[in-house]
Structures are given as C-alpha cells and as structure tokens.
Amino acid sequence: MQARGEWSSKIGFILAASGSAIGLGNIWRFPYIAGKNGGAAFVLIYLIIVVLIGLPYMLGELAIGRAAQRNPVGAIEAIRPRSPWKGVGYLGVLTGLGILSFYGVIAGWTVGYIFKMLSGNPGDFATFISDPVKVILLLAFFILITAGIVYGGVSGGIERWSKILMPLLFVLMLGLIIYANTLPGSGEGLKFYLMPDISKIDGSVLLAALGQAFFSLSLGMGLMITYGSYVTKSDDLFSSAGYIVLFDSLIALMAGLIIFPALFANHQSPEVGAKLVFVVLPEMFAHMSGGAVVGSLFFLLLSVAALTSTISLLEVPVAFVVDEKKISRKKVVWIVAFVAFLLGIPSALSQGANPFLTHFGLIPQRLSDPDFLSQMSFVFGDFSLALGALLLSIFIGWVWGADKAAAEIKQGSKTFGAFFKAWVFMMRYFIPVVIFIILLNLFGIFD
Numbered sequence: 001m002q003a004r005g006e007w008s009s010k011i012g013f014i015l016a017a018s019g020s021a022i023g024l025g026n027i028w029r030f031p032y033i034a035g036k037n038g039g040a041a042f043v044l045i046y047l048i049i050v051v052l053i054g055l056p057y058m059l060g061e062l063a064i065g066r067a068a069q070r071n072p073v074g075a076i077e078a079i080r081p082r083s084p085w086k087g088v089g090y091l092g093v094l095t096g097l098g099i100l101s102f103y104g105v106i107a108g109w110t111v112g113y114i115f116k117m118l119s120g121n122p123g124d125f126a127t128f129i130s131d132p133v134k135v136i137l138l139l140a141f142f143i144l145i146t147a148g149i150v151y152g153g154v155s156g157g158i159e160r161w162s163k164i165l166m167p168l169l170f171v172l173m174l175g176l177i178i179y180a181n182t183l184p185g186s187g188e189g190l191k192f193y194l195m196p197d198i199s200k201i202d203g204s205v206l207l208a209a210l211g212q213a214f215f216s217l218s219l220g221m222g223l224m225i226t227y228g229s230y231v232t233k234s235d236d237l238f239s240s241a242g243y244i245v246l247f248d249s250l251i252a253l254m255a256g257l258i259i260f261p262a263l264f265a266n267h268q269s270p271e272v273g274a275k276l277v278f279v280v281l282p283e284m285f286a287h288m289s290g291g292a293v294v295g296s297l298f299f300l301l302l303s304v305a306a307l308t309s310t311i312s313l314l315e316v317p318v319a320f321v322v323d324e325k326k327i328s329r330k331k332v333v334w335i336v337a338f339v340a341f342l343l344g345i346p347s348a349l350s351q352g353a354n355p356f357l358t359h360f361g362l363i364p365q366r367l368s369d370p371d372f373l374s375q376m377s378f379v380f381g382d383f384s385l386a387l388g389a390l391l392l393s394i395f396i397g398w399v400w401g402a403d404k405a406a407a408e409i410k411q412g413s414k415t416f417g418a419f420f421k422a423w424v425f426m427m428r429y430f431i432p433v434v435i436f437i438i439l440l441n442l443f444g445i446f447d
C-alpha cells in the first residue's frame with residue numbers, strides 16, 4: 001500500500017479487499033467452526049448474519065475510510081477530535097497483531113504441507129504440529145515473507161500473482177468438490193452440512209457465527225476503513241462490497257462442500273476442531289491418483305490466500321505506527337512483524353509441544369478449546385472483532401451520523417439510494433442491538 005495512494009481501478013479495490021477477506025478464515029476456520037457448531041444450522045445462521053450484518057456493516061467501515069481518507073485511528077480523530085472514541089482505533093491495531101500472531105502459525109503449517117504432500121507421505125499431523133522447532137521456523141518464515149511484501153509495497157508482484165493464483169484456487173476447489181462428493185459415504189457429510197437441525201442453534205452458535213462472519217470478511221478492526229480510504233469518490237462502494245461479500249462467502253461454502261463429504265466418507269467426527277482441514281484433506285489426497293501433486297498445489301494456493309490476508313493484518317498496525325509515531329515505515333514493518341512473531345510463539349507451542357500451553361484453558365470450554373491458539377482465536381478472532389464492530393457501528397450510526405455515512409455511500413452508487421433508509425435503520429439500531437445481545441449472552445446473562 002502506498003503512503004496515500006488510490007486503487008488503480010474499481011476492480012483493483014475489489015481484488016485487494018477480497019484478497020484480505022479470503023484466506024484461512026474461509027478454508028481452515030469456517031469448516032472447523034461449522035463442524036463444532038452443528039453443521040448446517042450454523043451455516044444457515046452464518047449466511048443470515050453475513051447478509052443482514054456483515055454487508056451493511058462493511059459499508060459503514062468503507063464510508064468512514066473514504067470520507068476521512070485516513071487510517072482507523074486518524075479517521076476517528078478527524079471525525080470526533082480528542083475523544084475516547086480513538087480507543088476503538090487502538091483496539092483495532094491490537095486486534096490486528098493478536099490475529100496475525102496465531103494466523104501466522106496456521107499459515108506456517110500450510111506451507112509445511114506443500115512439501116509434506118509432495119513427499120507422498122504426509123505422516124501424522126499431531127506429530128508435525130507438536131515439533132517445536134519446525135512450527136516456530138515456519139511461523140518465522142511466514143511472518144518474514146509477509147513483512148518483506150509490506151516493506152516493499154503491495155502493488156508490485158503480489159497483486160499480479162494473486163490475480164492468477166486466486167482464480168486457480170477457485171477452479172481447483174471446484175474440481176475437489178466433484179471428487180469429494182463421489183466418494184462412498186460422502187452423502188452423509190452433505191446432509192450434515194446442508195440440512196439444518198434448528199434445535200442446535202443456541203447462544204454460543206450465534207456468537208460463533210457472528211465472530212466468524214467478521215473474521216472472514218475482515219471486519220471489526222478498521223481494515224475496511226484503511227482500504228476504503230484508497231477508494232475514489234466516483235466508485236460504487238455498495239456494489240463493490242456486494243462482490244467482496246459474495247466472493248468470500250462462495251469460497252467458504254465451497255470449502256465445506258469439499259471437507260464434510262470427505263470427512264464423512266472417512267468416518268471421522270466433524271468436531272475435531274482446529275486441525276480439521278489438515279487431517280481430512282491429506283487423507284483424501286492420499287487416496288487420489290496424482291494426489292501428491294494436487295494436494296501440494298492446494299496447500300500452495302492456500303498459502304497464497306493466507307499471505308494476501310496476513311499482508312492486510314500487518315498493514316493496519318504498521319500504518320497506524322507510521323502515522324502516529326512518525327517512525328519510518330521501513331523500521332516499523334520489522335518491529336511490528338517481530339512483535340507478531342514473539343506473540344505467535346505460545347500459539348505455535350500449544351499444539352502438543354508444551355503441556356501448559358496445550359491445556360491453557362483460561363476461557364470456558366463452552367466457548368473455546370483449551371489450547372492457547374484456540375483461545376487466542378476466540379479472544380481476538382471472535383470477541384475483539386465483535387466488540388470493535390459494536391463500538392464502530394455506534395460511532396458510525398450515532399456519533400458521526402448514519403445520514404452522513406449513507407450520503408457518503410450514495411456518492412458514486414446508482415443503486416444505493418433505494419436502500420438509504422433501510423441502511424440507516426440497520427446501522428443505528430439493528431446492528432448494534434444484535435451484536436450487543438450476542439455479547440451479553442456470551443457472559444451467560446441469559447442462562
């Protein structure tokens with residue numbers, strides 16, 4: 001990202017924002033959270049939340065960014081100077097670091113699997129992730145590449161490559177959907193994934209779906225404020241956001257269409273948690289002709305998808321420190337990346353390498369698995385994003401003013417006018433109230 005540039009085109013913006021949104025959240029996190037939360041019932045709630053909360057809320061973040069032309073902290077400061085609202089910007093910066101730390105660990109595993117698949121014998125996943133040296137080196141490697149790209153500017157290579165590699169990921173996934181659904185026993189998986197059992201919906205399912213929606217769409221920590229600040233006034237934010245949400249949901253749904261049929265064909269439990277993708281897919285590739293190459297290619301493309309997300313995660317804290325502390329960008333990138341690496345080490349060691357971190361368990365079992373990585377994923381990937389979105393929606397709806405925000409979105413859009421009033425209502429009432437209730441429920445208020 002340039003100091004204060006503009007996206008070269010509407011398509012450039014949609015691709016960059018989709019690159020941030022589409023990542024491990026869609027292919028690793030969505031299926032495992034769905035598996036733990038009842039399958040199809042979760043998927044249904046997830047899609048409802050994406051349309052009714054994710055999409056309108058995303059427009060709100062984009063509107064602040066384009067109106068203020070600043071990073072999240074600076075944008076809030078410009079709209080309401082010297083107020084405590086700036087804290088929401090700081091929360092976003094902290095959340096970015098928190099997510100990057102555990103995300104880098106999973107991304108490291110993904111890189112590891114490029115080579116493991118190619119070797120023809122991926123071996124045991126649990127053994128692999130409990131090897132402290134390997135997982136820490138892979139984390140360091142992934143953070144290093146991310147930092148290198150953020151350091152050198154996003155616009156060059158990575159944009160060009162992801163334009164080729166992301167459509168390739170899409171095509172490969174289409175092929176894998178067909179393959180997985182022809183396996184004997186896969187029909188049960190499809191049923192689990194697509195036929196909702198409404199009785200499975202409870203408060204923790206709602207929070208999981210809300211958290212996952214924000215995580216997958218890169219919302220709740222000001223990323224879309226930053227990306228919105230590079231959009232020109234003549235662009236249509238409304239239709240752009242529509243495409244981003246569509247692409248992101250499509251990839252997540254497709255991931256489930258591969259994983260659950262393959263899982264049930266293998267007679268495994270959908271509730272295995274964070275390791276789901278890494279256990280189910282290598283097993284599927286092992287029985288496939290040419291599976292070593294296909295599997296290796298799959299993990300390579302997944303690594304690239306993860307990389308376009310970690311770039312955006314690193315960019316938020318970096319842009320903030322550069323703006324506020326006036327330290328040179330080149331120095332800041334390495335400092336922030338190093339902090340994220342250090343913060344990632346306990347997550348890396350929490351998958352068997354260190355017993356204390358593996359059974360950390362500070363947060364109740366009903367909300368998160370006990371290992372440190374899952375707990376980080378809950379605190380930063382669910383809770384902080386929901387809290388950030390609650391505060392930002394109040395800020396947009398009431399402090400800045402939903403009418404002003406809606407006027408900003410309307411500029412450049414031919415179609416948004418028809419939704420103007422509905423959007424104002426959603427931003428002021430519906431979104432903050434729903435998030436607030438779901439958060440209260442988290443503390444067991446309604447038990």
Ligand code: TRP
Nearest residue numbers: 021023024025026215216218309
């Ligand atoms: N959305 C990404 C994913 O699904 C993760 C991510 C990147 C993110 N940037 C973000 C999440 C900003 C929240 C906020 O993999």
